[in-house]
Amino acid sequence: MSRFDTVLIANRGEIAARIIRGCRAQGYKTVAVYSDADAHALHVREADTAVRIGAGPVGESYLSIEKLLEAAKASGAGAIHPGYGFLSERHDFAQAVQDAGLVFIGPDPAAIKAMGNKSASKELMIAAKVPCVPGYQGDGQEDDFLAAEAVKVGLPVMVKAASGGGGRGMRLVHEAAELKAAIQSARSEATNAFGDGQLLIEKAVLNARHVEIQVFGDRHGTVVYLGERDCSVQRRNQKVIEEAPSPAVSDELRARMGEAAVAAAKAVNYVGAGTVEFMLAADGAFYFLEMNTRLQVEHPVTEMIYGVDLVSWQLMVANGDPLPLTQAEIDVRRHGHAIEVRLCAEDPAAGFLPQTGRVLRWHTPTGDGLRADHCVIEDGVISPFYDSLQGKLMAWGETRLQAIQKLIAMLGDTALLGVASNRDFLIELLSQPEFQGPGVTTSFIAEQYPAERIQAALAPDDAHQALAAALLVETDAQALRAANDLDDSLLGWHSANTSALTIKLARGEHTAVLEVECLGDREYRTDIITTADEQDMAARGVRLLSIDGSRVSYIAEGRRLQAHFARHGSQLWLATPVCTACYEDVTYAAEQGAEAGSDGRILAPIDGKVMSVSVVSGQVVAKGELLLVLEAMKMEFRLQAPVAGTVELVNVGEGAQVGLRQLMVQITPAAE
Template sequence: MARFTKILVANRGEIAVRVIRGAKQLGYRTVAVYSDADRDAMHVLEADEAVHIGPAPVKESYLAIDKLIAAARQSGAEAVHPGYGFLSERGDFAQAVQDAGLVFIGPDPHSIEAMGNKSASKISMIAAGVPCVPGYQGEDQSDETLVAEARKVGLPVMVKAAAGGGGRGMRLVHEESALLPSIQSARSEAANAFGSGQLLIEKAVVDARHVEIQVFGDRHGNVVYLGERDCSVQRRNQKVVEEALSPAVDEALRQRMGEAAVAAAKAVDYVGAGTVEFMLARDGRFYFLEMNTRLQVEHPVTELVFGLDLVEWQLRVAQGERLPLSQDEILRRSRGWAIEVRLCAEDPQQNYLPQTGKVLRWRAPQGVGVRVDSYLQEGQLISPFYDSMQAKIIAWGDDRETARQRLLKALRDTTLLGVVSNRDYLLDIVGHEAFASGDFSTSFIGKYFPAETVAARKPTSRQVALAAVALYLDDARRLAQEHGLAPEFIGWHSSHESPACYKLKWREQEYTLDVRAQEGRVFSIGLGEEKLRIDVSRSGEQEFSYVCEAVQGKARLARDGDSIWVDAESACWRYSDASLAPVQAAAAGSDGRLLAHSDGKVVAVHVQPGDRVEKGQTLAVLEAMKMEFQLQLPVSGVVESVSVSAGQQVKNRQVLVVVKP
């Protein structure tokens, strides 16, 4: 076959950056594609060339097959790498690439189709002798049939979208009364996310682990496995933490699972990188879940443990080469342990609501055994059009505990200010004694991090005091710059010392602080009955070092209008400076106005003018960053107006519905 020299990466974000950098290191020329929202994105800057493919919505850009093929032809790219997500597991995309005379860096269309539908893949896996979870994967998709089959399997069951993944279109059902609503909800979400409402029913394997096997095949009949990854720490069936190897897998089990994964890949003539996912029960039995016919988000942990570059392997196999190593050679390379977390722009305390906004400060951690895959840049806007994951923080060590400790330090050294993220949540997870023990299942987050526990987390008095110091120092710095004052005038008084009064607001909680500063370095702070002293040793525009209660620390900060972001003592909080703010308005929604809680797309509107609605009733459904949110009001009344319709893109705080209480 003719060798290709230029690759178009049909994706965005951190995976596009990862593939572009990997390909360039091997001497390939690279082409990026970008939407209006990504014009200045890092993957565009990293590539040798870039082609604009349309507006921000994915259906008009990154999911537009004809535009991607045209971009490849326009740029002279001879091969296309799909990354993951978007079109990476669409057989019609792989076919279109091949029909255009280009090389698709991934499996052949028939392999993608065979594994792309969970129902069809399960049928073929049963035929191949791969252990599967009991359930129903038939063509009759009526509500009645699905309910009956679920009863036959026996609750609890998993209702799953046949055509998708990532936790969308998936419901765990324990009670029969929830069965029909869960089926209907899963079907609706699946249809919106994947264009297909087909579902399957599976017996829920309770207290199991999610363990997946990395496989790789070439066009010479060789298929190998590269150990396992444990992805049991999940929320809403979406992975939060991944590690290689698994604490629950020994050498004998690893071989059995690896051989089953290879059998699954061979059953569909698999070529390239793929992942076979299993549920691992407490008794050591494992069951096929699905096969992801692409590179996985969590591939870096495998690369670190085996000392390999899986993107390089993808390119070699796509060129027609044999796999670089045999199965025995791969297993002999295994060394140490690696753990990865997904840094997302989401608010765990608000039911993981996706966040948008401007990145005010970004600093990736560094150190021995630490790797960061990201596309973040200071000043960039995180938009509502794409996935909430912004970076992957990975740590390797000679053993699991070393990797875990390195990851904890890396997370503490990670700075993302300007957008609420899940960094502190990840710190709590990785630092939890149950995670440290290695003895947990897919119920880990539900058991140790229930919604009410996560929502109850709040700043300590010292952290609030540090925010006041940050505001004081930032105000003083700005004043000095504007008026050309010497540093020694910071904290100077022309008469007796008097306290400055600060009012800081965190969510709905307001803090009143009296702040006295001596030469801008020694702060005496009163917060209610508490008195704190904070000595600032060094300060700059974006951080300061301090001593408080004999503890030395460093605070990192960013400011945008009346918002102050302070990252200190392994916690990042955003406060509003309410010192000069007007009287607080009534609670959101109490005036009968339903506002969008973020930028996004209206999926459905369930009311029309004149309808009588009750408090807590779902009025509209908003999709943001691939997630659906049911929007309600805290009041009852009659719908006065509806200003949006399904399919419409809306801005944060845009009025959607008005109800007259």
């Protein structure tokens, strides 16, 4: 083995920053790579050296093997760490790194290739006597053939991309009539995400848990496992909450699953960090899903309960050293419980639509048993080119309930303002008795959280709106004082009796009318004239005690509380411990027009890239007909006609980059 002292991280975001910290702790120098969109990113700031590798799109930067190797050569790096995602599970990348005389911090190319294709790896696991889900994983890939095989397996089934991960290229199908469309959609998404449209079919194991085993191998023949992680809380097959240990796994089951995972790793002579994923059925049976030949997003919860640093282990193994602990030594180190949530720039109330924009305020607390791995910078920009994941927030406790409570409190004091996030939804999930009890299955979100429940659970109450109105009035008054060099004592002064100020606050499609009266000494009385709950029309009193930058301390309903806020023009973002919302002061704005889309205009819902266009000018379309497919933040958005009519204009073509609210298609609505 060639020993090295400088590591290039072929990745971005929170995982690049985390690996940089891990390398620094072990005395290694680090090299970051960045695209034009990431020129001011956190991982660029934290590395010893940074090298530009291209434009924002991943194909021109983070997926360019040639540019990454050139960066390693230019910076003097002796090893490359791939992180997760991007090229981390591409065997040709690992081979190219080794061919260039560099150390690849991960498994050998042969192991990546063997496990990188779910169909081929499943055949290997069957041969190694690792339990597998029944299904079809052969070479026949015609749509009709796969649909027929799915019927043979027995519905419901999972249509899955043979390559890649992260829930992309996966579709759950309950009805035979849905198979063809699901196969085509999964293949398209897999091809765009991984460059490989091969699919497999698996019997859907419903109401199961997703439990994975962390394995580690060295070049001295040792393979160990570090317990399990429960990743059952998922949305669209993407993990939302992860924890260790699993509340459903006994010591005996842990040993059996661990031994099966080690057998899977040994079947391909595995070296380095890897994860073997299983579905755990209600009867205790478990089935191999796939092996991820890299460090997982959720690796920190394993680190927290075993007291280890898995990046440090990766560096040791890559340098040819043996693993630092035996299996017996690992087993006795397990202590307490750790839970992780994925903080994403997405709007749960709008179907989890990914969000882009400038971060106005970022804060997350620190403390005993708390950890935040993130890539957020205040005043930084979240771009459309990459995943919506912005960071992972974690808490450790002596018990599972203690870990949950600490994480809820941590999220309550976390603020990501300027773009919508899933923070409040995470608090909602963690607070549910079903989750806090024995835990939940992979169907939890899909079954328990239809769109209507999400919208209702995340909507701000009257007290939240009253605080927002008080802050708008107060910050406007402070801006007036600063602009005119007025004395603080003049704030809120009136020459006659006080009178209420009428304010209109818009939040998405909802508008509230409030009458706000300043009683002096930063004390406000607010009457909400229009409210979501017409039965609750009581006046709300708020006294602002202090405003320190973007944090406000206040008294409401006899309680002293704190919140985070940010002003941006007529907007006010406000995050209390349970609710985040963006309000627009539309007091003097013109009335809103007709419902979006009713005029036949199709506007881009997010910055992204046009993957395909299905209509041409002059074409007659029905309401709901597919117009085009947009890709952003590694997700596909299928945009349909909001009205029936004739296509008047197609303003974009395949491959075009579009901006938020850019006109893409114009339809002339049909006469009623």
